[in-house]
Amino acid sequence: MKSSVEPLKARRIYLLLRDRIIAGDLPPGGRLPGEPALAAEHAVSRVTVRRALDLLEKEGLVQRKPGSGTFVHDSRAVRPIVADLSNVLSHLIDMGRSTDVKLLSFGYVAPPEAIAESLGLKPGERVQRSVRVRLIDGEPFSYLTTHVPEWLGLTYSEAELAARPLLELIERSGVKTERATQAINATLAGPEPAAALDLEIGSPLLTLTRIVHDPSGRGVEHLHALYRPDRYSFHMDLVRIGDDGERRWSPALGRPRASDTAKIDKNKAGEKPTRGSRAIKQRS
Amino acid sequence: MKSSVEPLKARRIYLLLRDRIIAGDLPPGGRLPGEPALAAEHAVSRVTVRRALDLLEKEGLVQRKPGSGTFVHDSRAVRPIVADLSNVLSHLIDMGRSTDVKLLSFGYVAPPEAIAESLGLKPGERVQRSVRVRLIDGEPFSYLTTHVPEWLGLTYSEAELAARPLLELIERSGVKTERATQAINATLAGPEPAAALDLEIGSPLLTLTRIVHDPSGRGVEHLHALYRPDRYSFHMDLVRIGDDGERRWSPALGRPRASDTAKIDKNKAGEKPTRGSRAIKQRS
DNA sequence: CAAAGCTGTATTATCGATCATACAGGTTCC
């Protein structure tokens, strides 16, 4: 299998430029540095820069004008979904966007040690492992791997997992969930997540690891979520707390404010604002 | 300038394996899949897998035993620093670790449009831009770019910025800061952050963008922070809120608990990804 | 108009990552 050697320097430049565009660092409509300048900046040949720009153009992020320059295309194509800290997407649903879940894998396995430890399992105990992909408007944006102790996983079926939020199933079994800890980090896309999220291997991803505990402190769910950063990000409002000598911030609680939800998806179908429709809150 | 073509497939596999090890997916002390298996899994030749393992071994993350296998080195290598939501590092300092700040760049410039907008600046207004790197125990872990309206930036000197927290300087000028919004995301390291954080270009990074407002809602600081995910991550405790039909989480307030702070970075692992000089050959 | 800068296009050459293959020598386990 000879397979292809991918254009990696070029792709990297593509990704970097793409990031800057999405981040708004390069103003929409503005001109980016000339090809020779970019070549020098990244210490590559102009040919390579050219290939990166080809990709950007093919994705519609950029428009080239011969003799003039290369410009950031106005229609800001990609704006991330906004989620608050608790990872709630309900306001998305309120806005009439459809989310969907695909179950990629389901089964009972021996857990990796780190997961066994975080769930407080005894050696030898097995877990239910599931991998799901969440879509919004048909596009995948998150890749969820969950591990649940076997005794708990057996209280629901594969079909139920595909259809209903895991947390709901857990509670249905009588387990109370009141506390959780989570960590947010970044990583690179491996082969499976890349395929599921429609990304290149090596693309950056946001990660969220959450461990849910029942009132006794026992771990009942281990969630590992990977998010496409161009389609998802965490937002939060902060307020100052502590005495004025102390420079501390604290998350502002309460429902997402109007200004937050307003940021969602600017140009995509300016639907009616906040229809109090029924909620199919899907979440994990 | 021919310069080198980097071993990119190999490096990618290296990064992916490294991630899995750090994440604890591959249990410390455990054996990883054989070289032929890894080669098949990533659809590359064994030689390439080998190169990835060479890097892991050189960093001490892995130990190879001829005839037996390749094992995850026990000394739990790199534990990220834990920060709570408000991005407070004070507990680190409490623990006797030394943090340091290096000022890389300081000046007054015309802001990118996105920043001007977020700070609510009038067209033509200039901003003070600074780039700083934060170190812990001598190792860089975050790359901070701040933009402050010119009128505010002029109230302190470059030397003061290098020595004192920006927020303190802002308050000293009489501006009150009570609210902020922030977003967390992921991206890839560009040339400058990569150099400053001692990373390869294309490494994954955690990003934090925070905009601080004064009581009138005027933006007074735009902070863009990049974090090395192997040295820094966000942690938080969550509690359930809402009526029981509602599956919502809310961050638990209060100071970081002991169990959190205990997780901080155990032993420092070494060696930057060596990879020769190449690259940053600025030829402006 | 003319200079300067830009993108489009073409050609040639190089170099190194990667592949495919083979064999040596150690370990594990039955």
Add this chain to the structure above:
DNA sequence: GGAACCTGTATGATCGATAATACAGCTTTG
């Protein structure tokens, strides 16, 4: 002991991304 793993090592060939260079045609600017 011996089969079946594993890592270590060596080899030659390939192939494609990248570099270097040159020139065309267009646009902008003074």
